Amino acid sequence: MALTDKLTAIGDAIRLQSEKTGKLTLDQMPGEIANLQPLNFKVVGGTAAPSNPKENTIWVDTSTAVSEWVYSDHQPDASINGRVWIKSGSGGDPNFDALKGKNWIFLYPRFTKQVVNGVWVDKTAKVYLSGAWKDLWDGTLYDSGNQYDSFTGGWLASSDDTVNYVAFQSDKIQFFNTGGTTMPVAIYTKKKIDVSNFNTLQIEWNLSRDKDVKFGLTNSNTTGNAPSFTASTTVTGTGSKVSTLDISSATGEFYVSVTANCSPIELFKIKLI
Amino acid sequence: MKTIYIDSEFRCHVTDDGTMTAVETSFFDGKCDAFIEGYRFVPEGKTWTRSDGATFTGEMIAPWKDYAELDSAQREYERERLADAENALAILYGGAL
Numbered sequence: 483m484a485l486t487d488k489l490t491a492i493g494d495a496i497r498l499q500s501e502k503t504g505k506l507t508l509d510q511m512p513g514e515i516a517n518l519q520p521l522n523f524k525v526v527g528g529t530a531a532p533s534n535p536k537e538n539t540i541w542v543d544t545s546t547a548v549s550e551w552v553y554s555d556h557q558p559d560a561s562i563n564g565r566v567w568i569k570s571g572s573g574g575d576p577n578f579d580a581l582k583g584k585n586w587i588f589l590y591p592r593f594t595k596q597v598v599n600g601v602w603v604d605k606t607a608k609v610y611l612s613g614a615w616k617d618l619w620d621g622t623l624y625d626s627g628n629q630y631d632s633f634t635g636g637w638l639a640s641s642d643d644t645v646n647y648v649a650f651q652s653d654k655i656q657f658f659n660t661g662g663t664t665m666p667v668a669i670y671t672k673k674k675i676d677v678s679n680f681n682t683l684q685i686e687w688n689l690s691r692d693k694d695v696k697f698g699l700t701n702s703n704t705t706g707n708a709p710s711f712t713a714s715t716t717v718t719g720t721g722s723k724v725s726t727l728d729i730s731s732a733t734g735e736f737y738v739s740v741t742a743n744c745s746p747i748e749l750f751k752i753k754l755i
Numbered sequence: 756m757k758t759i760y761i762d763s764e765f766r767c768h769v770t771d772d773g774t775m776t777a778v779e780t781s782f783f784d785g786k787c788d789a790f791i792e793g794y795r796f797v798p799e800g801k802t803w804t805r806s807d808g809a810t811f812t813g814e815m816i817a818p819w820k821d822y823a824e825l826d827s828a829q830r831e832y833e834r835e836r837l838a839d840a841e842n843a844l845a846i847l848y849g850g851a852l
Contacts, residue, residue, distance in 0.1 A: 681805075711816070716815075718799060732817070
């Protein structure tokens with residue numbers, strides 16, 4: 483390949499990225515390259531976190547090789563094995579600037595999935611920010627025994643007596659009212675949650691009875707058995723349910739609370755969407 | 756307990772324009788009008804559909820206005836009531852009217 487062809491190829495590569503069409507001198511090339519906006523992050527896979535990660539490295543915990551990655555709001559198709567999908571959020575932590583240079587594109591990665599043998603599989607992921615790995619978060623507050631402590635601070639119960647109480651079991655939260663005289667019991671997140679970038683609070687549970695069953699957002703987690711709700715849904719009917727509350731206008735930080743005056747209530751999942 | 760009025764989109768009002776449904780609830784006890792009218796009340800058995808298509812079944816009580824604005828209005832209302840009460844106490848304890 484002639485030297486002039488090589489230099490032309492470099493110019494073509496610069497023009498491809500810069501979307502300019504004019505010819506460039508050698509003196510102009512460094513400046514044009516410096517003004518390009520390469521991405522300020524990378525996505526890597528592996529079963530162990532990279533030992534010397536650069537800032538904004540997204541590590542996907544997987545034993546399947548990452549063939550490509552897609553950052554988007556909607557899940558792409560599963561046609562490429564090893565493809566990683568990073569779900570984009572609209573705010574909250576963690577977040578980072580995706581560009582080098584003077585312009586900004588902020589990314590709010592929420593969770594990841596990967597195509598393994600033709601199907602999408604959930605994969606945990608972390609992003610390296612300011613010297614530490616941060617979990618990506620999809621808004622889950624509780625799931626089958628996992629209290630998501632790093633986001634909720636854990637969950638607390640309003641009552642620990644032996645008649646009306648809440649049990650945090652290995653796979654669910656269970657409300658009990660076992661005595662003749664029942665009283666409501668409640669659970670709260672220990673920490674306030676910023677719900678500004680979420681639209682819905684959703685609970686998956688099984689109700690054997692529906693007396694005074696309610697969930698929602700509160701400004702306090704010290705009101706005992708009777709949460710003072712800022713927004714709430716009262717649930718009626720029994721059986722397995724997915725119950726929802728509109729929180730699209732609830733900006734700011736709140737505790738999440740659930741209360742019931744009956745049993746047994748089995749609570750499996752609480753999530754912000 | 757307070758009577759509020761809900762329109763066809765389940766938005767709350769403190770007065771009825773003749774087309775609304777009356778609802779009795781204790782949720783808004785102590786709340787100012789600006790706070791109340793920033794909320795949506797979906798009664799039990801009714802369903803509301805959000806603009807993105809998500810459906811919500813009552814009884815649901817949730818803000819439709821930015822909650823930060825509603826909270827600010829309610830705090831101002833409470834400050835005014837407190838100031839009024841303090842003035843009234845001052846008069847009761849010998850102040851001039």
